[in-house]
Amino acid sequence: MSPRRTDTGGRIDRLKTIRFTFDGAAYTGHAGDTLASALLAKGVTLYGRSFKYHRPRGLLTAGVEEPNALVTVLKGEVREPNIPATMVEIHDGLVAISQNRFPSLAWDINAVNQLGGKILSAGFYYKTFMGPVFGPLKGTRFWMFCEHFIRRAAGLGSAGSAKDPARYERMNAFCDVLVVGSGPAGLMAAKAAADQGARVMLADLEPRFGGSANWSDETIDGAPAADWARRTVAQLEGRDNVRLLPRTTVWGYYDNNTLAALERVSDHKDQPGKGEPRHRYWAIRAKSVVLATGAFERPLVFPGNDRPGVMLAHAAERYANEFGVLPGERIALFTNNDSAYRAAVALKKAGAAVVAIADVRPELSPEMRKLAAEAEAEIFAGHAVVATEGGKALSGLKLQRFDMTNGTLIGDARSIHADCLLMSGGWSPTIHLASQAGAKAEWNAARQAFLPPKPTQKWPPQQWIGAGAFTGSFSTTEAIAEGRAAGLAAAGGQSTPSMLPTVEAVPGDPDPAPVFEIRAKGKSFVDFQHDVTAEDVRLAHREGFVSVEHLKRYTTLGMATDQGKSSNVPGLAIMAEALGKPIPEVGTTRFRPPFAPVSIGSLAAERFGDLKPERLTPMHDWHLASGATMYSAGLWYRPMIYGHAGETVEQAYVREAKATRESAGIVDVSTLGKIAVQGPDAAAFLDRVYTNMFSTLAAGKARYGLMLREDGLAFDDGTTWRLGDQDFLMTTTTANAGKVMQHLEYFLDVIWPELKVHVTSVTDEWAGAAIGGPKARQILAACVTGTSVDNAALPFMGIVRGDIAGVPVMICRLSFSGEMAFEVYSGAGHGTHVWEALIEAGKPFGLATYGLEALGTMRIEKGHVTGAEIDGRTTARDLHLDWMLSKKKPFIGSAMMDREGLIASDRLELVGLIALDNRPLNGGAHIVEEVDEANPHDSIGHITACCYSPALGKHIALALVKGGKARQGTRAHVSDPLRNRFGPVEIVSNHFFDPDGSRMHG
Amino acid sequence: MLITCPYCGPRDVIEFTYQGDGNRERPDPASQNFEAWNAYVYDRLNPAGDHNEIWQHSGGCRTHLRVVRNTLTHEISSVAFVRGDHQGRGDHGSAARRKAEDKS
Secondary structure, eight states: OOOEEOSSOSSSEEEEEEEEEETTEEEEEEETOBHHHHHHHTTOOOOEEOTTTOOEEOOOOSSTTOSSOEEEEEETTEEEEEEEGGGOBOOTTEEEEEOSOSBOSSSBGGGGGGGGTTTTOTTHHHHHTTOOSSSTTTTTHHHHHHHHHHHHHSSSOOOOOSOOOOOEEEEEEEEEEEEEOOSHHHHHHHHHHHHTTOOEEEEOSSSSTTGGGGTOOOEETTEEHHHHHHHHHHHHHTOTTEEEETTEEEEEEEGGGEEEEEEEOSTTSSSOOTTOOSEEEEEEEEEEEEEOOOEEEOOOBOBTTTSTTEEEHHHHHHHHHHHOEESOSEEEEEESSTHHHHHHHHHHHHTOEEEEEEESOSOOOHHHHHHHHHTTOEEEETEEEEEEEESSSEEEEEEEEEETTTTEEEEEEEEEEOSEEEEEOOEEEOOHHHHHTTOOOEEETTTTEEEOOOOOSSSSOOOEEEOGGGGTOOSHHHHHHHHHHHHHHHTTOOOOOOOOOOEEOOOOOSOOOSOOBOOOSSOBEEETTTTEEHHHHHHHHHTTOOSHHHHHHHHOTTOSTTTTTTTHHHHHHHHHHHHTOOHHHHOOOOOOSOSSOOOHHHHHTTOOSOOSOOEEOTTHHHHHHTTEEEEEETTEEEEEEEOOTTOOHHHHHHHHHHHHHHTEEEEEOTTSEEEEEESTTHHHHHHHHBSSOOTTOOTTEEEEEEEEOTTSSEEEEEEEEEEETTEEEEEEOTTTHHHHHHHHHHIIIIIOTTSOOEEEEOGGGEEEEEEESTTHHHHHHHHEESSOOSTTTSOTTBEEEEEETTEEEEEEOOOSSSSSEEEEEEEGGGHHHHHHHHHHHHGGGTEEEOOHHHHHHHHHHHTOOOTTTSSSSOOTTTTTOGGGOOSSSOOTTTTTTTOGGGSOTTSEEEEEEEETTOOOOOTTOEEESSOOSSSOOOEEEEEEEEEEETTTTEEEEEEEEETHHHHTTOEEEEEETTTTEEEEEEEEOSOOSOTTOHHHHO | OEEEETTTEEEEGGGOEEEEETTOOOOOTTOOOHHHHHHHHHOOOOOSSEEEEEEEOTTTTOOEEEEEEETTTOOEEEEEESTTOTTOOHHHHHHHHHHHHHHO
């Protein structure tokens, strides 16, 4: 005897056969089947191996809360693990495999873990892998040693490494009313809101709208509930103001009624339709939300409650009524409430024998006795299941008399032969979204459940309204009334008396008996997915983990991919009992997004690959055409070298730097941040922003400036040009352009609103070329018209305006390379034109183009600082820039820069290093006084930038070294164990080359 | 989270950049009161409830806004331009100032 397909019934299309494989074996099912229902119809009882003990597991549920039957779906090379088989709609060509088993599901080698049950209890890993306190495996090394083997044995499905070729999509949506859940309550809410003219969205994670109406035996308005649901959906479908989202899980509830949802658009098809993505991520902004998310049935906790064949009562009802599948032929029920009797009747009607109903309650209502009689089931009132039998399928169970007032078992156990045991431990409303929205769940003693709070006027405004089982109203009659009221209220409509659909419901008391666990010998599971037993919960309590948050983390209860949908409340109840406290005093953990796992692809949607925009200088194409190797600097792309055939990077930059120092070189500096600072108070503002004076700067001159942060540390540097009395052009480093802009805006807007200054980012308006070297001036003279560029017209730090090849340019004589150099700025659109004119003019003079490597080399030779040295930890003094700290005025950072810690003598200070072994140095390498290769220690600093210096013929570096200035002229060592580079260096001044600047002053 | 920019209207929080505690009082630039500077640079209120914050609408008009936001619920009870509000800074600012003065 085994599960089978019924002869009739169910909402599947029996005329349509679908072929798929599971663990390599071919199966067939029907349209409308899930992987779970199709396999169950073929008699499959074993679906997975449990997380820790590798116990055989079957189907527990029929929906999203399934903890056991997790499968991996394969699509070509792509594998998606950990999907509940209950959520996979079968389609032709579907390939699914089971997980966490080796070599096969039926014969799993790690099932021996069951024998070690006592050892693998709660906290096993914490206790075992603290590790010995001495020896080769001391501390966490023991864990590192064992981890590989443990990870193999414990866990879920494995992710693939193949690139996912599927397309994902993101949608933003706005609506008046979002209804989550399409059971009778949700459908009524959507209809009522839509009737008011509201823009309505209705989402349900199932493919079929209707919720419980799809599997209940009730009638609504005289028709089977499912027909009523279909009619209602058809009415909604035809309306312009309603959007229906089936297969859509609303998984996150964020501020201001922003909700996140995942629509599984084409997972249920063998091929996506034209233009269809696999998943669609919906960001929905709703004016109000109706939560009609229903409730989850709870398992009962008793020995052997995880054996294949033990299933939730409503799940069996659902398999029978919705899918036409009987989970067994001889069915027993175990319950603490009335709802399970419905399942007994449904399964009897579908053709199974219901052999026994064990109810923990001693007294049963006449209605329940009548239902039991209808199911032809023998009633065992005041009884409990104390054991189950069987291996990969259930063969029987044991019943014993049970006193629910004190939880004791009385008398002898009796055996009952059954191949399926249905259990019902009451219902927990699906309050996850409300909890995410900040609502604190309230324990309801009658319902034995956490219910969402009643709406209040306080913030956060309860912009959601609950309806149906979500609020603890478990009857369809209540659901319909509440749904309609919620829909009206959400749409802002008035409640007018009108006829509600009439429901012919199966009677039943919604309140269960307060019984969660039957304590008897054997493993009783609370969290099926993480293999947490009732004993683990008590062990955690005995070991002092009494807070619910600690319980969760220590036992991992509720932390699996199912997020404890079925296990949270039983776990809390057992903890409360151990503590001797009522459940509300133990409290509950808050639910966090996502409600169910979300594909990462849907979150990224179209935004994959290189997400960053590319910033290209006006001369970008010219660089590419001229053989430049480009280098990404932040968002910018800049030439690294203009390599010749057969050259290494080092050979190329050495050639470029040499050519510049011997004749002339040109580099694209368009990436420098440029900010127009304008207005009557511009000069006064710059005096406050920079450490040095700018109000004394004459128009037509530039000055090098340094900025500090408020805390006194160095922030950024650059030259600022005074173009007119009230008109400055500030340049910043490439990397800090945005930060400096924000810094200036903050001070103007927040601190000194009285200053009449306007700042504008003009980085992209200007193209810049820096041309330097002994012949730079001759080159300019050859192509610039409208101005002289001789020493009188264009002294050091002077600015002139002129034309190059008919285009107006601004030229400032300043130098980063240490050569006599000029920066030539033109409108961005003319950048390439001017650049080409300069190149042409430079040909007779041997002008070389150079890239970032040569630029960096020449700046290291000169000892100039960049972001590597202005790293947010260095002060102006550390960088020997204290000559720029004006004593005549306060400036940003001036009050804090003289703090004790910032002027200490052992601070890291900028120095130069020369490799005495004539080998290349490495950026990031540490500096030590004494080398100890086996046990590197006692760093006195590190290298910030290094290169081979063609001017010196040596390998040199800039470094930040403790008390560096005082160490100049002494020796130290580099210690770089990662790259195995050790060796002696000489500490020198950072000004390696032309320290008195005679070359640039000319 | 939505912030209603007085220029641009209600906009998603991703358009804004948090620019720090709005209760900080910058000492007089020439002041040598180290304690006051220290409080300004480092001390931050961390209230569980309404907090006076500065946000820049960096993805919009780039103005700085004084936003009173409840740190527990994200309720935003007021949004105003920072520019020109020096007299109306509210209790938090003067509390921070008093605290700084007490230290000095």
